[in-house]
Amino acid sequence: ISKIGVFTSGGDAPGMNAAIRAVVRACTYYKTECVGIMRGYEGMIEGDFEQLDARWVGNILQRGGTVLKSARSKEFRTPEGRLKALGKLRSEGIDSLIAIGGDGTFTGLHKFHQEFGIPSICIPGTIDNDLSGTDYTIGYDTATNTAVEAIDKIRDTALSHNRLFFIEVMGRHSGYIAINSGIAGGAAAIVIPEETMSFEELYKILGEGEETSKKSNLVVVAEGSKIGDAHTLAKKVAERSSYFDIKVTVLGHLQRGGAPTYFDRVLASRMGIAAVEGLLNGKSDVMVGIKDNKIVYNNFDIIMQNHHEIDEESMRIAKILSI
Numbered sequence: 011i012s013k014i015g016v017f018t019s020g021g022d023a024p025g026m027n028a029a030i031r032a033v034v035r036a037c038t039y040y041k042t043e044c045v046g047i048m049r050g051y052e053g054m055i056e057g058d059f060e061q062l063d064a065r066w067v068g069n070i071l072q073r074g075g076t077v078l079k080s081a082r083s084k085e086f087r088t089p090e091g092r093l094k095a096l097g098k099l100r101s102e103g104i105d106s107l108i109a110i111g112g113d114g115t116f117t118g119l120h121k122f123h124q125e126f127g128i129p130s131i132c133i134p135g136t137i138d139n140d141l142s143g144t145d146y147t148i149g150y151d152t153a154t155n156t157a158v159e160a161i162d163k164i165r166d167t168a169l170s171h172n173r174l175f176f177i178e179v180m181g182r183h184s185g186y187i188a189i190n191s192g193i194a195g196g197a198a199a200i201v202i203p204e205e206t207m208s209f210e211e212l213y214k215i216l217g218e219g220e221e222t223s224k225k226s227n228l229v230v231v232a233e234g235s236k237i238g239d240a241h242t243l244a245k246k247v248a249e250r251s252s253y254f255d256i257k258v259t260v261l262g263h264l265q266r267g268g269a270p271t272y273f274d275r276v277l278a279s280r281m282g283i284a285a286v287e288g289l290l291n292g293k294s295d296v297m298v299g300i301k302d303n304k305i306v307y308n309n310f311d312i313i314m315q316n317h318h319e320i321d322e323e324s325m326r327i328a329k330i331l332s333i
């Protein structure tokens with residue numbers, strides 16, 4: 011290993027910059043060259059490279075987004091695209107790769123590794139926290155804090171007007187942001203893709219007309235909810251009854267931006283260094299993870315076979331508190 015290529019790919023996540031910085035500085039520390047590949051697999055195919063050094067990554071630790079930019083590449087999914095990328099890496103002398111991203115990013119890298127045997131390691135960077143093999147992914151803590159801040163603000167206006175709000179948070183296949191921002195934000199109900207709460211059950215929790223019912227309430231809905239997104243659920247409740255004054259807020263991409271929390275900065279720093287050390291110690295086709303606060307390296311296949319389950323304790327807590 012003498013020249014590592016590092017890139018970010020897929021949806022950006024706060025803390026990616028901290029991970030890039032850690033990779034580059036670890037490379038400097040271990041006297042290994044490091045090249046930035048711009049715009050993920052797109053830049054790899056086009057040979058859009060940037061020589062990185064310890065100073066280049068100064069003053070990025072605290073910034074959201076990714077200075078290497080990101081993209082979801084269609085061309086890299088084709089054998090021709092991957093061949094083009096290989097050619098560009100070879101002509102630049104890049105002999106190993108570190109990818110920062112989510113499951114789509116890893117799938118691409120795994121395929122590339124299988125085809126051409128390039129030593130490669132993934133760092134989990136996604137706000138969804140949906141990767142098994144790690145307790146936390148980079149960006150999840152920041153995104154959840156952003157969601158909680160927004161929920162608190164919505165609560166103020168919901169209370170003032172006695173309104174029922176459906177708040178949609180991100181997570182196409184994962185309810186992590188929803189369950190924990192819901193618990194922290196005091197939601198009356200939390201709807202996540204992993205749980206099979208029916209609409210009837212949800213309606214019952216809202217408790218129309220019952221003595222315990224509150225006219226002002228917050229329901230947090232993960233975008234991947236199996237019983238409908240926030241707009242659909244709001245419409246269904248409105249069709250059933252005029253008891254509630256209903257509003258919908260979709261938090262959307264604001265959850266992906268902003269300065270990373272201390273937690274994400276430290277996590278990214280640890281994982282960035284672990285990725286470089288892993289490559290230098292002969293590891294490949296693995297994802298760096300954190301389990302019980304210790305760095306681990308997970309076989310790629312195991313990551314992809316398993317869903318990162320939401321622990322039953324969180325589900326239990328959410329139910330008890332929604333009374």
Ligand code: F6P
Nearest residue numbers: 021112136137138180181182266
């Ligand atoms: O995977 C991260 C994520 O933010 C998901 O929560 C969300 O469903 C998706 O990306 C949105 O992707 P895009 O930015 O491409 O619309």
